[in-house]
Amino acid sequence: MDFSLSEERKMLQETIARFFESHYDKIDKHHFNANLPDGFDNKIWQESADLGIISALISPDFGGLGGTGEDISLVFELIGKSLCVEPFLSTGVLSSTALSSIKKPKTKILSEIIDGSFLVSFAHSEMNSRYEECHVETKAVSSPKGWIIDGNKSFVLNGDTSKKVIVSARISGEINDKNGIGIFLIDKDNIKTRSYNTIDGYRAAELEFKNSSGELIAKDEEALKCIIKTNAAGALALSAEALGIMQICFDTTLEYLKTRKQFGKSVGSFQAIQHRLVDMMLEIEQVKSSVMLASATFEADEKTREKHVSAAKNLVGRAGKIIAEETIQMHGGIAMTWEYSIAHYAKRLIMIDHLMGDADHHRDRFRMLSSI
Amino acid sequence: MNFEYSEKEKLFRIEIKDWLENTLPKSISDKVRKHQRLSKQDYQTFMTILNDKGWLATHWPTEYGGTGWNAIEKHIFEEEIIIASAPRIVPFGTIMLGPVLIEFGSEEQKKYYLPRILNGEDWWAQGYSEPGAGSDLASLKTRAVNMGDHYIVNGQKTWTTLGQHANKIFCLVKTDINSKPQSGISFLLIDMDTPGIEVKPIITLDGEHEVNEVWFTDVKVPIKNLVGKENEGWTYAKYLLTFERTGIAGVPYSKTALNHLKVISQKTFKNGKPLIEDPVFSSEIAELEIDLLAMEIFNLRTVSAASKGKAPGMESSLLKIKGTLVRQRTTELLRKAIGPQALPYLPEQFDEGWNDTSIGPDYAGTIAKQYFNMRKISIYGGSNEIQKNIVAKASFGL
Numbered sequence: 001m002d003f004s005l006s007e008e009r010k011m012l013q014e015t016i017a018r019f020f021e022s023h024y025d026k027i028d029k030h031h032f033n034a035n036l037p038d039g040f041d042n043k044i045w046q047e048s049a050d051l052g053i054i055s056a057l058i059s060p061d062f063g064g065l066g067g068t069g070e071d072i073s074l075v076f077e078l079i080g081k082s083l084c085v086e087p088f089l090s091t092g093v094l095s096s097t098a099l100s101s102i103k104k105p106k107t108k109i110l111s112e113i114i115d116g117s118f119l120v121s122f123a124h125s126e127m128n129s130r131y132e133e134c135h136v137e138t139k140a141v142s143s144p145k146g147w148i149i150d151g152n153k154s155f156v157l158n159g160d161t162s163k164k165v166i167v168s169a170r171i172s173g174e175i176n177d178k179n180g181i182g183i184f185l186i187d188k189d190n191i192k193t194r195s196y197n198t199i200d201g202y203r204a205a206e207l208e209f210k211n212s213s214g215e216l217i218a219k220d221e222e223a224l225k226c227i228i229k230t231n232a233a234g235a236l237a238l239s240a241e242a243l244g245i246m247q248i249c250f251d252t253t254l255e256y257l258k259t260r261k262q263f264g265k266s267v268g269s270f271q272a273i274q275h276r277l278v279d280m281m282l283e284i285e286q287v288k289s290s291v292m293l294a295s296a297t298f299e300a301d302e303k304t305r306e307k308h309v310s311a312a313k314n315l316v317g318r319a320g321k322i323i324a325e326e327t328i329q330m331h332g333g334i335a336m337t338w339e340y341s342i343a344h345y346a347k348r349l350i351m352i353d354h355l356m357g358d359a360d361h362h363r364d365r366f367r368m369l370s371s372i
Numbered sequence: 373m374n375f376e377y378s379e380k381e382k383l384f385r386i387e388i389k390d391w392l393e394n395t396l397p398k399s400i401s402d403k404v405r406k407h408q409r410l411s412k413q414d415y416q417t418f419m420t421i422l423n424d425k426g427w428l429a430t431h432w433p434t435e436y437g438g439t440g441w442n443a444i445e446k447h448i449f450e451e452e453i454i455i456a457s458a459p460r461i462v463p464f465g466t467i468m469l470g471p472v473l474i475e476f477g478s479e480e481q482k483k484y485y486l487p488r489i490l491n492g493e494d495w496w497a498q499g500y501s502e503p504g505a506g507s508d509l510a511s512l513k514t515r516a517v518n519m520g521d522h523y524i525v526n527g528q529k530t531w532t533t534l535g536q537h538a539n540k541i542f543c544l545v546k547t548d549i550n551s552k553p554q555s556g557i558s559f560l561l562i563d564m565d566t567p568g569i570e571v572k573p574i575i576t577l578d579g580e581h582e583v584n585e586v587w588f589t590d591v592k593v594p595i596k597n598l599v600g601k602e603n604e605g606w607t608y609a610k611y612l613l614t615f616e617r618t619g620i621a622g623v624p625y626s627k628t629a630l631n632h633l634k635v636i637s638q639k640t641f642k643n644g645k646p647l648i649e650d651p652v653f654s655s656e657i658a659e660l661e662i663d664l665l666a667m668e669i670f671n672l673r674t675v676s677a678a679s680k681g682k683a684p685g686m687e688s689s690l691l692k693i694k695g696t697l698v699r700q701r702t703t704e705l706l707r708k709a710i711g712p713q714a715l716p717y718l719p720e721q722f723d724e725g726w727n728d729t730s731i732g733p734d735y736a737g738t739i740a741k742q743y744f745n746m747r748k749i750s751i752y753g754g755s756n757e758i759q760k761n762i763v764a765k766a767s768f769g770l
Contacts, residue, residue, distance in 0.1 A: 001381075001444065001676045002374045070373060254768060266770065274764035281763065282690050289669035290662070296375050311662040318659070364651075367658040 003292065005074070013074055016053055020082035023047075027341035030083045030201060038161045039195070039203025040086045048086065049116025057092045062100050062110040069298025072233060073240035073291055080244025083348060085202055087119055089237055090157035094122035097233040098166045098183070101226045102218040106185070109164070121162035123153035123207055124227055131357040132176070133227055138209065140169035140182050140216075147216050149184055149209045159205030160195035163188055167209070168227060171219060183223045184214030200351040201344065228302075232309045234356040236298060239291050239312040242320050245349045246284045249327040252342045253277070256331055273330060280326055283319040290315045307369040310362040316352065317359025324349040375672070377444075385448045392456040395421055401457040407738040408722045409580075410459050412537040416492050418459050419466075423490050431467050436474055436482070437490050443678035447619070447671075454624040462534060465489035465496040469542050472559070472612050476600040485561070497535040499543030499562070499586060500609070502528060507758045509544070510553040510606065514588060516545035516560060518595070518602070523547075523560065525568075525591040531752070535571055535584035539564050548603050559605035561597040568592070578744045579719055613754065620688055621671045621695030622749075626664050629702035633657060636709050636735060647709060660701050667694050686766050689759040696750040703743040714740040 005013065023044050024030060033041045048054060056071050058064025066072075072093060079088055096113055099106040099120070112118035129135035138151025149169050159165065165186050173180030192208040218226050254277060257268030267273055294312040297304050324346040328335040335343050353359060377385070400414050422428040430446050432438020441449065453461070461467070470489055473482055488494040505512040514527025525545055535541070541562050548556030564571070568591040573581045600608055634657065637648035648654055674687040684691075707714050716731040722738070730737050750756045764770065 001377060001672065003673045003676055005373065254770075258770060268768065268770035271761070271764075274768065274770060275757070275760040277768060278690075278693075278760040278763045281767075282694055285670050285687075285690055286663065286666040286694065289673065290666040292373065292673075293375070293665065293669050296373050308665075311665050314659065314662050315666055360655075363655055363658050363662070366662060367654050370658065370661060 005070075009070070009074060012052075012056060013078070015051065016056075016075060016078050017081075019048065019051055019053070020078055020084055024082040024084050027083070027344055030085060030344060034085045034197060034201040034203070039158065039197065040161075044084070045086045046116045048088075049114065054088070054092050054116060055114050057088070058096050058110060058114055059100065062096075062105060062107055063114055064096075064110075067096075067100075069236055069295035072237050072298070073243075073295040076237040076240035077244040077291075080241035080246075080348075081248050083201075083245075083344060087158040087161075089234065089241075090121050090159075091119045091162065093233050093237045094157070094230050095120035095162075095166055098122055098226055098230045099217075101229040102183070103222060104217070106217065118164075119158060119162040121156050121159045121165045121205075122230060123156040123159065123165045124168045124230075125155045126152060127154045129154075131361040133224065133231065134176050134178050134181065136168050136170045136181050137175055138167065138169040140171050140184060140214070142171075145213065147182070147184060147214050149186060149212045149214045151209050153207045153209070156205045156207055158203050159207055160193055160203060165191070165207065166217075167207075167214060168223065169209075169214075178224055179220050181223045181227070182219040183217050183226055185217050186212055186214040198351065200348040225302075228306065231356055232298075232305060235309050235313040235362070236291075236294055238352050238356055239287075239294065239309075239316045242316045242349055242352050243284070243287050243291050245345050245352075246280075246287060246319070246323045248345050249323050249342060249349065250277075250280055250284060252345075253280070253327050253330050256334075256342075260332075267330075276326060276330065280323055283322055287312075287315055287319050303369060307366060310357075310365040310369065313357055314359045314362040314366060317362065320349045320353055321359075375669075377448075381444060381448060384445060385452060388449055388452045389456070391425065392452060392458060395425075396456055396458050400459060403724065404457040404459055406722075406734075407742060408724060408726075411724070412495075415459050415462055415534075415537075416495075419461060420492055422461070423492070428461065428490055429466050429470055430461075432470050432474060432486075436470075436486050438470075443675045445679075447675045450619040451624045454628065462495070464498045464533075464538075464542075465494060468498060468612050469496050472542075472599065472608050475611060476559075476608050478596075480596070481561070481599065494540045495534075495538045497532050497538035497541040497564070497586070499529040499532065499541045501531045503530055507755050509609070510557070512544055512546060512557070514543065514545045515549070516547050516558060516593070518547065521595055523593045523595065523598075525560070525562070525588045525593055527588050529586040529588075530574070530583075532571075532584040532586050533582060535586055536573065536581065541586060542599075544605055544609055547605075551603070554606045556603050557605040557609065558602050559599040559608045560593055561599060562588075562591065562593050566591050566593065576745070576748075578741045579717070580741075580745070620753075621667055621691040622699050623664070623668050623671050623695070626695070626699045626702050627668075629699070629706065630657075630661060630664060632735075633702060633706050633709060636706065636733075639733065640709055640711070653705075653709070656705060660698065660705060663694075663701075664698055667691070667698055670694070686763045689754075689763045692753065693750075693756045693759050696756060699749060700746050703739075703746045706739050707743045710736050710739055717741070 055064045056066035056075055059067030091113055099110055126137055140147050140149050165188060167184045167186050169182055169184055171180050171182045193205050195205040198204055258266055260267045290312040294308040297308045327342055327346050334340050403410055419428055427439055429438035430441055430449055434440040473485055502512050516523040516525045541564055543560045543562055544557050545560050546556055547558040568589040570587040572585045574583045575581055638646045640647040642650050671691055674684050678684050713732040713736040718737060720726055
């Protein structure tokens with residue numbers, strides 16, 4: 001039994017931490033980069049590729065240097081601490097997982113993702129699909145010219161800047177059928193795109209497909225497995241990101257409570273406050289444990305992987321609400337301001353529960369997966 | 373990272389499991405499983421067979437007859453004891469007093485008392501809490517006046533667990549009333565047969581006799597029964613309290629209870645369907661299971677660090693808080709699961725040899741009782757609020 005990181009991973013962790021600290025030393029960077037035309041800083045993205053951060057998210061089978069659950073968590077915990085807006089989740093985790101979890105992996109695109117030159121978005125969510133894996137209204141029909149896709153995809157992360165999108169579309173069956181889903185690779189040219197910033201400062205887009213031609217890369221069981229694996233990788237990455245954010249929330253709150261004085265003494269000297277800090281600390285230890293478990297068993301059989309990922313994401317949703325709300329409450333008015341960094345960490349922490357399945361969704365999944 | 377037990381540790385677990393299966397009398401494990409009352413003899417029988425095997429004193433070094441196990445081995449052993457439905461090892465002599473004597477006792481005390489703890493000649497009780505000194509233990513009032521070759525002790529101890537079986541009690545007493553609360557305390561070993569000691573039962577809210585009051589009226593205690601130095605007992609008391617307790621989270625208890633809860637939820641029906649299929653109730657079970665899963669890893673992280681020499685600090689406190697909350701939650705959901713079947717209370721049902729039929733399913737009779745009994749775990753051993761004070765003081769720098 002050993003719960004510590006290997007020497008190699010520790011070094012990687014230090015390198016990546018330094019990289020994010022230098023690029024995201026102030027909360028202003030988060031706002032500035034989020035409002036660049038692409039919604040992130042291309043230079044930082046390219047540098048992160050050169051440094052091997054994207055590579056750390058992808059398996060050696062496809063030219064990367066990592067790609068295990070532990071690697072994903074290591075990188076995303078640091079991403080959480082930095083609040084960086086580069087497309088690590090959309091391209092680095094979701095698309096790379098989707099493109100490598102099919103029978104004929106897209107190795108060329110994966111190598112271009114690793115070197116930072118190619119962005120791909122994963123477009124599965126629809127306006128009314130909530131977090132469901134099989135809910136697909138977008139349609140795909142086979143024609144003499146190839147597959148034609150019609151429909152809409154929503155909340156597509158970095159959907160405005162990617163050159164290709166991975167789109168789930170229904171080939172046959174009802175909206176919620178497990179079977180009959182296809183996964184298509186579609187060029188972004190000529191797709192009607194409406195892009196926007198999310199409330200926590202990330203870039204997303206609504207995509208409208210009209211007679212769009214696409215390449216079928218997986219269908220039926222293979223497609224569903226690919227969607228499930230991709231969602232799992234995303235949920236794990238977000239859970240680790242949330243853990244990083246929680247640690248920043250806790251440390252910042254504790255520091256603030258030492259300096260902020262009311263009634264002639266530091267706010268942190270009040271027992272009512274101290275006990276709530278301990279509750280926060282305990283939640284964070286629990287989240288840390290569940291993220292470690294989900295990371296360590298990410299390469300296990302599908303049922304174990306899914307069960308542990310759902311446990312982590314459920315706990316992150318529940319604990320995240322507590323940490324975010326307590327961080328704001330214990331800071332008081334200052335945390336209500338745009339200017340103060342912690343407000344944006346708290347916002348991200350809450351909004352993570354709206355991505356890749358919320359606490360309720362994952363609790364229900366866990367319930368189904370948990371044997372009696 | 374590696375979450376697996378080593379091959380050696382796995383074999384160690386199998387060895388203990390097999391041994392318990394072959395050696396623990398079924399009459400005793402049946403009682404534990406059914407939450408029936410255990411007699412003094414039941415506890416003693418189990419501790420005797422453990423001692424014969426050399427496994428009784430898991431917290432002592434080998435030179436004193438302990439196992440010398442590391443934190444992971446102790447953890448495995450503690451888990452297996454619970455899984456096997458063995459009685460708990462009565463901790464007052466083995467886990468609490470033993471290590472204090474080994475660290476601070478005189479050679480004579482070690483030579484005399486340690487073997488008697490192991491062979492069962494002495495059953496120790498813990499004389500810490502008083503009516504006016506619970507979480508604020510240092511405010512204790514029991515007086516011991518030094519008369520040269522003996523002390524005269526007057527006062528009252530309370531919550532003395534299984535004190536009705538004890539022939540010895542270790543006590544914190546006030547030897548200097550003029551100094552600060554922590555500095556005038558001494559650690560005394562007292563024979564329960566000494567004239568002037570009276571044990572009175574306290575019946576708890578579940579109707580059981582587990583704890584007692586112990587009254588001292590002009591009790592004569594030889595000076596040689598003082599552990600360490602006079603007025604320095606607080607140091608020894610703290611050593612005892614913070615003594616590494618790997619089992620503090622009670623993970624195996626909660627796991628057993630969770631499995632029990634799932635089984636009962638399949639046998640209980642709501643609107644014609646098994647309760648386990650009710651989305652609201654099964655959601656509560658699912659979140660409990662998720663909390664427990666995370667806590668198990670948190671516990672293992674702490675145990676693993678302890679086995680490599682890192683003494684658990686605030687982790688023990690955090691695990692105590694979460695562990696008790698989770699364990700209490702299992703008893704709460706069990707109580708909810710059986711609905712009105714939780715109402716009937718047949719105290720005689722928990723007696724040895726009770727053969728009548730139960731009212732409702734045989735598992736129902738003990739559930740509400742367990743729920744009420746388990747309210748104690750967030751109060752004793754330093755209440756959860758005290759644990760929060762400890763964490764805040766130790767790690768926040770506020």
